Amino acid sequence: MWFDKTSEEVLKELDTNPNEGLSSEEAKKRLEKYGENKLSSKSKKTIFQIFFSQLKDPMIFILIAAAIISAFMGEISDSIIILVVIFINGIVGTIQEFRSEKAMEALKELSTPKAVVKRDGDLKEIPSEEVVPGDIVILDAGRYTPADLRLIESANLKIEESALTGESVPSSKDASISFHDENIPLGDQKNMAFASTLATYGRGVGIVASTGMDTEIGKIARMLDESESELTPLQKKLAELSKILGIVAIAICALIFIISVIQKRDLFEMFLTAISLAVAAIPEGLPAIVSIVLAIGVQRMIKENAIIRKLPAVETLGAVNIICSDKTGTLTQNKMTVTKFYTYDSLKPINDLDLSNGSYKLLLDNIMLCNDATYNENSKTGDPTEIALLEVGVKFNILKNELEASSVRVNEVPFDSDRKLMSTMNKYDKNYIVYTKGAIDSLLKITNKINIDGHIQDLTEDIKTKIMKASNDMSDDALRVLGSAYKELDSSDIPVGDIEKDLIFIGLVGMIDPPRLEVKDSIATCKQSGIRTIMITGDHKNTAFAIAKELGIAENYDETISGTDLDKLSQDELNTKIDSLKVFARVSPEHKVNIVKAFKSKGNIVSMTGDGVNDAPSLKTADIGVAMGITGTDVAKGASDMILTDDNFSTIVSAIKEGRNIFNNIKKSIIFLLSCNLGEIIALFVAILLNWDTPLKPIHILWVNLITDTLPALSLGVDPGDENVMDNPPRNPKESLFAGGSSIYLILNGILIGVLTLIAFRYGEKVYGTGEHAQTMAFVVLSVSQLFHSFNMRHPKKSIFKIGIFSNKYLVGALIVGIFLQYIVITVPFLANLFNVFNLTIYDWTFVIGISLITIVLNEIAKIFMRMKSNKQQI
Structure with a gap:
């Protein structure tokens, strides 16, 4: 555990100077000690090993024995036909397996090619494989994290961790935080930066705590490498059938021999007859026919936007009665969207925003100009929350650059995690306007007036109570709430510390990563068909439940459990409680695997959907792992049994049908x-x-x-x-x-x-x-x-x-x-x-x-x- 140590303790334990970094000589020693900063995996099977593994089937053994005996008895044509069947069956299985099991290769490809580190007192850009524990790494916007870092400096640093934690928005980082609890979920470890995550805003400096297979993504890789594939229900039944038919064939041969002795028939002739009966007992074409029918089914699935990576997955789909679905990008659109807004005494859908209303227009100007994101027809860059605010303007045919044409930003106070605010000062013809946005509790501390339909009034306690009620109502609906305020100035010549003082409250906006439009109907169809939908997410408990309730997955808050509570349960205790749970919030990759195992312990056939790196182990553990084809990472696709080419949850229902x-x-x-x-x-x-x-x-x-x-x-x-x-x-x-x-x-x-x-x-x-x-x-x-x-x-x-x-x-x-x-x-x-x-x-x-x-x-x-x-x- 590194997040529960102070930065001084980490520097001391890893014996590193934050100003000088490691010496080249020390880095070389550590590279030899810890190995390269990359992921390892099992050696790949050769195509011949894959082919011979297809022959490990009781029915195949019986067919081989029949072919040998037929050849020995002079029935060469019989022997050749049997061997042709065996060969065809082996080739079909080999082709399918050869195309699968790409998860580890995809994980390796996630490694960052370059990293900026301090070596010998200088900044150097080196291959990420050469990063070692104790290295001082520099992070800035647009750069991937090369290893797991304990941050020692941070300035407005935000890191996109959705592929690892499942959170739909970038995580704000703070190097000064230190925890005294070992049970902090991965998504809440604000003083850590994890390998293969992307810095989207600000900058930071961190000390490398773990590399290669010891990183969080390395632990996932190890879980993938260690997990074994299980036989599907049909495979198990065919294996049992093969054994029964083998016993029947042997019994028939023995019985025929006894009858031939009693009837005093020619023993050689009766031996040939016994082989005839043994051949009759075994449907020689069955293995090949099942494989071919499944392969034809795969082609039909492609037309339904589902790519099947492993043939047996087709038949397993028909028995699925539990769908464990990742929320972000699967049930939701993985795109922050403003859905509601509030001005005094009026909480409305964003579509009701009327630009002819002065207060509404002022609110729109605020969220678009107090904003560092960019948006045009060809691209959109910046924090997903700020992009969502710009898209409100786009909805009403207003672009940020159009507003900036009539105003010029002359000063600003950047966002930071302590203030939870951001402010800009914009110059219009002869006056200046300060726009401020941020967390409502922070905003109300610096506002003393309110704009009510163009009239400026005192911000009384009663009005504050109404504002907080509107904010809480939006929070209860799983909306992320931002407040807006402003003030007008005659001059820009004021101290920076006075910019965020004596503001006038405008209103609130609420945003969410919204559910996919078709998902609710799909979940209802699943329920009608006896299939339970389970939500698994990295988001907080309240947000997860609100989404689940809207989609019809859960009705009571008691059906929701957090990762912290899961840590307190043993696997057996979770197995006992699992039937009463429908929503799992703030979970880790290990939790997801345990959840799938718990459902399987009850005899369920479990499908797990997901798109991130963190979903890969549970995708592989589930009976059917379903990855998203558009938003899904290569790791998730590689670990899955089925890939949805349209990322549409309803496609799963079509695939099950x-x-x-x-x-x-x-x-x-x-x-x-x-x-x-x-x-x-x-x-x-x-x-x-x-x-x-x-x-x-x-x-x-x-x-x-x-x-x-x-x-x-x-x-x-x-x-x-x-x-x-x-x-x-x-x-x-x-x-x-x-x-x-x-x-x-x-x-x-x-x-x-x-x-x-x-x-x-x-x-x-x-x-x-x-x-x-x-x-x-x-x-x-x-x-x-x-x-x-x-x-x-x-x-x-x-x-x-x-x-x-x-x-x-x-x-x-x-x-x-x-x-x-x-x-x-x-x-x-x-x-x-x-x-x-x-x-x-x-x-x-x-x-x-x-x-x-x-x-x-x-x-x-x-x-x-x-x-x-x-x-x-x-x-």
Whole structure:
């Protein structure tokens, strides 16, 4: 802790002379001791390491084993197809991961390239990497702070710290302050300047207290480096599914071996059959299909102004039920704006300011001429508060340079943090006017008159009471209040100390960083959808609550907590209390991480939005980190899962809606693939159990799983979304993929597909007698019935005719292409030999297409009864 020491104590502890600075020799020793003033990070993964990390999946292990066994048994084509699937899946994952994890690089880029320090008694400009603890650093407006400094001198110094603390206005600094409390929040440490923050006003001198990873921004970097990414709900479910399918495959192989011994079949033939069943149990294309569907979802998200950096984030969005939102720049516009003004007995919106009213015009002249900011069409420079005052004039088509054309500033008393006032003396034709603005409590001490509609009257205690009430009313609405006063002079020849005496009170202006216009509706939509919005900010408690109340986030002040109070709670205590809190004020980066962890401890899926450096650790800790694309720092973008290109809070709601629909589509694809694979298992297992010939070869099953099934599965992945999806509460991440009757639906359709395949096989054997002809008919029915079954998957209850057969053109295309490919495999001699199939007759094709259509017919009948049952329950 450096802020709780006096400047003398810091100079003594760091063994530095404030006038001479360090010697070059001493600086070199300290550089060797402390290291360069830059951020470190973990070594980056090579592209090959990233690729092989994609293969650490139980389903991939099973596929590799199947490929090796197939090759060993002479089934080279099967082995090649499996390996191609593994390679495609690895490439998709590698491309996504290679584009992510840029947070540490962005943090390094924030380092200031140059710093002005005292060395050997002279001022020198050196690379910021060479700054060491004990260096004396000079700060002035427009210069970045190279390291964490304990200020030893300051003159009207203001530093922009919003990226670090979340405060929307620059922080005033005072080197003379010393604290005796170790629990002072970062934003209140007025005697400190932190690395990578920008001086916007005044000047200062500081002694370097911390460099590199020991700075506040370095601590954030370490938190980013140490945090580990967690699996998303879908990833966890697919991992569990992979293990189950692996166990099922091994169990089937063992069972087939036992049956073959009992039936005294050829062991080699039965081993090939066992591999067929194992292949049937595993949906080989599932990992690749899920990755591709997510990638397609990413492209759809871009159209909604949301860039997804990590594929699994798409499905996680659909389960989000907590949005922890940074206030500044996310819920608000990150732009100070004057919203109200007050002249005696009249508090009004700024839009009601009438320039024909003399008091109103005088107030406007005051705030624009007692002002050091500049504003024109091309640029605006200066303190954000003063820029906001100039923008009031712009609102009424008055520019500062127009007012200055009729007056000349001849004297001034600059603002300082002790007086909390600023004054200018402006010369008009034959007289002079002093304009003063500042904190209302300071202003009332130097005013003894008031301008009431052009009449100058004594400033009585009753009038002061009314002025303070107006000021408090604006403060209660989270407005920052500035007072205005003036006096007229015949001559400019007065002592500087008399300029701010015997002033005439004009009025007050109230300003705020206003909420984004669309945010309130977005928060209401979230509430309707079962999603809670939580505000996290570096602003003070009263300001935070006022904004939260206006937006509909919080209703009671008890739902607000400050960073100081958070420090008094352990993580377990915060976890217990978290459900009753909606607004977190004056918080540090560590607080934000603890808040996210507390919400996650309750089983919530948490999204964290932010734009500053201070948001990066919590963005990474959250299930979904959302960074602002326009105002966001590179650090926040690098740590996020999603970036909003329009910085619009409502885009998050659109993204969640899209995420819900994408997850539903992925679930359709998974249920479809598993029901098809179950049909394959039933067809093979029943045939073996009844001591029939094998109806399908391993290559037939691989073809169906990787080609025929893949096209409709992908088409289901881009199914048009349900417009009413936001009427439902968020999905429970612990809920099984097979919840809501999906398991029964899967099993019944699996049985149906398996039975239809066996019917075609036995019919072929009975009519033609040859195993190859019968196997071909079973092969085609298995493939085509699955293609037709994909249309059943579009909605669990609605008829395909009500949804519209052609409303998903990709699915129609998948059906046509699938049947065409099946025809090619059977009719092209080279492929027919490879697949060991027979060229079917027109009658055969009519039979297999007709029997395959039964999947749609029976499902449509079942849906009629389901709708009837649902209607009765509603009645």
